[in-house]
Amino acid sequence: MEAELIIMFMVAATTSAYFLWFHQLSRRLTGPKVYPFFGSLPILFLNRARIHDWIAGNLRSCSINGGSGTYQTTTIAIPYFARKQGFYTVTCNPKNIEHILRTRFDNYPKGPTWQTAFHDLLGQGIFNSDGETWLIQRKTAALEFTTRTLRQAMARWVSRTIKTRLWLILEKASQEQFPVDLQDLLLRLTFDNICGLTFGKDPETLSTELSENPFATAFDSATEATLQRLLYPGFLWRLKKLFGIGAEMRLRKSLQVVENYMSEALTARKLNPSDDLLSRFIKKRDVDGNIFPNHLGADTSSVALSWFFWLIMNNPLIETKIINELTSVLEETRGSDPNTWISDPLIFDEADKLVYLKAALAETLRLYPSVPEDFKYVINDDILPDGTKVPAGSTVTYSIYSVGRMKSVWGEDCLEFKPERWLSETGAKFVPPKDGYKFVAFNAGPRTCLGKDLAYLQMKSVVSAVLLRYRLSLVPGHKVEQKMSLTLFMKNGLKDFKYVINDDILPDGTKVPAGSTVTYSIYSVGRMKSVWGEDCLEFKPERWLSETGDKFVPPKDGYKFVAFNAGPRTCLGKDLAYLQMKSVVSAVLLRYRLSLVPGHKVEQKMSLTLFMKNGLKVYLHPRDLTSA
Template sequence: MEAGTWAVVVAAAAAYLAWFWRMSRGLSGPRVWPLVGSLPGLLQHAEDMHEWIVGNLRRTGGTYQTCIFAVPGVARRGGLVTVTCDPRNLEHVLKARFDNYPKGPFWHGVFSDLLGDGIFNSDGDTWVAQRKTAALEFTTRTLRTAMSRWVSRSIHHRMLPILSDAAASGAHVDLQDLLLRLTFDNICGLAFGKDPETLARGLPENAFATSFDSATEATLNRFIFPECVWRCKKWLGLGMETTLARSVAHVDRYLSAVIKTRKLELAGKSDGSTPHDDLLSRFMRKGTYSDDSLQHVALNFILAGRDTSSVALSWFFWLVSTHPDVERKIVRELCAVLAASRGADDPALWLAAPSEPHDSYRFVAFNAGPRICLGKDLAYLQMKNIAGSILLRHRLAVAPGHRVEQKMSLTLFMKHGLRMVGGCVCKCEVKHTTRSSDYFLDGPVGPGLLILPRSISGVLIAGSSLLMALLHEVEMRSVYIAVVHLKVV
């Protein structure tokens, strides 16, 4: 090699090392290597990514910056990453200087194939328009009533029979899978009025649900690897990019058919007919959205309402099963709320604010600031209804030998699911009291369910769907049906 060439190589190497030294000395996170940045650490901890990030945050006081790809130019276009859990920083980003922190081209590029210009993948006027429309719809009582109807049907006609059958046979169930199916059915019904019936008997496979799962998993890979890597794989049709393209194509075909059908239904409806109360129909009636935009609206709300609630419930049931004292307290509170309601089947029962509200910048599950989750109340309504219905009827425990581990995904899935086993706790012994007309049930929540004969129940009968369904599961004479008093001891 000629001296001139050597001089160029040495000069380039020296310039790079000088740049790398200046860039890396200000980084406080995991070790950054020349060229490959912190990518070796990411790959090394692919199986325990969350614990690794938490460890880095603890060592750095809650905020650190790293460089995933240490190449001049590339680093500034997405290689430099700031990670923080400091509530003050979160408030700065999410509220105080909200306009300074848009989703940006990197985020939009990662999600563009799946979510397009939907509300979770847009900025500026596009986001503002969708946010205003969605905010108006999410504040209506009609939408809460629709969610309550979908949830109640899914719980009582699908989830509870499956759990009861498993309890009777002593079989294990993957509760995470059941919850994912339940919330998927619910959110599809709420988003575009179509029930995919993934929680039907036999737990059938659904091509739309499978494609949606594959698309979200493939999208996650774009976050892990530098933009130039996944764009190259997309151009060459390699790896998960092929899966993403195939899955998104199937999702597009499915939703296109739904939108076409719904447009025909809305066009053919007379003024006196009952309007559709799903989100898609509500956006269609605005008359300002193209088919592609409507498709992105539906997909964005499915992503927001499906995995989030079901995964949160999975971890909830795991924690409850490992803390029986907490389970007893929750059941007592459920019974107290239902007793105080005097049988009123009102969704607002599950929307009461906590006595000590949490700092939204410390607990950011629902985001905060202008982008705070519009469906927060609907999520609480769904999760509390599901949790209450199951806890009142079943005592679940993690199956022996089952490992509960976190999975690297867009939401915090359990890697191996949540295999649980348990029995129905509502098959209680009926005992006579001193008065022949009174009956008490002894169960895991203690004595106190007072049952009266049908002939004198009259105005005292409780109409709560939860308690009435509870009584139907108890093995006793059919004439004793009314809950008129409840005291948990």
């Protein structure tokens, strides 16, 4: 009897102590409601289909009445774990993002959670490594993104793929009036281009038959299965891996296909060295004499283009401005005959002159960044610029998606699609934000995307290839929404994050504990009025232009736009990405007007990149340039 009373007393005391602790914890947290033991997981699970908008909504609520656009929550409401593995600091404050990506870069690596989950797929490649390994691979990869290699990539891969394959498929669809999934075509095109640039080998997934490619299918499947590891406790996916069940079984089979393809490419390059990226890595060996693992990273140009074409179909006046710029540039370089404008895809110099188109693409990435959120692990305790304390061992998330939707960042019109916000007063120059960290679609700081310029070039080429020939329309009944994936496909893109090495305090005053994870929501940054103004939700390319409209003007605060990352990890391929996007856009818009298939729903896919869940199904209508 006494033993039972003692047990009952201990249970009651433990329960009381726990709920007293939980009450104090929930009072300190500023984010969504937390529940005993499960923290904010239940409400996160309920909002998983709209995760980016949910995060943006939470951050907007935190920025009301002078808030900084930062909140903290936990997914494990258990003592010790609540301030470590399960503790999340979520922010869309550009000053915090700059602090994470540049000022205290070494304190916010990818961290063990990310590296362990993605090791089977990405190994110790540039997308998954930290420290000296990452730095060496970064320097090697940077050699592949010079102006000379960008010109070569345009001619050898982008232009050739557009002319010999993309146009054939679009022309057939236009003549026979059957709908095409534009996102699927763009994914295939950019996948082929990236493989060519990386391995010197074109898998030809974009073909008139549009048949499945084993490598592309396996890589996509492996990526999706790997993503699921981030959604479950580590012990659970390790247990599934041990017994080879569920997603882990699919991952094992898919990785075998990927490894076989990589092995063939590696053998070919050893026998016949070239100037592609793989050949450069073969020459770089670690201390054990092993070649650095080099797995293909997720390409984001196709995702950005899918959202761009959807926005264009909903903003015909902006489409007209893009067409006018394209025809003006091509008339200058090719003469007054419209037939010469659509005879060949853009060359490097033509794509480079498309200022308004670049502004429209940047505006697309502001509202729909390919990587909506990024995560960082906190090594040491820190304090963010807004005063938030971040404990070591926790996670910091910066929401790139939310930044673009914050009025405090982009102004009252932040939700408008407004390319003019990227132009000079005359409209002649592209003017990025003065605060470079209010736009980090290509990351920022040391990890800025190496392929940024290639992405812009490719996107410009594709847009011109399509819009100069066709007018697009959405397929009736097609729903456009986000998809759960590594990128913001059209259902619920997922995230990238940083591990906290040491306790730190972010610029907004948030304390981040060592060992936690910091998630920065790139998606949210673009939707914050405090960052982009009242029109932050508008698609407004003009916000990227100088007053005259002749220059592209990026934000002065470079960390309000980190679509290409920022700081030391700024994407090396940023310029290549822009060139590629310009090429694709011009290749499409000079030929076609696009319209959504009626009923097609456009929504996001849950992924690390902002894919469209159902693809982008459109009709192509031949464009008459003589009346443009």
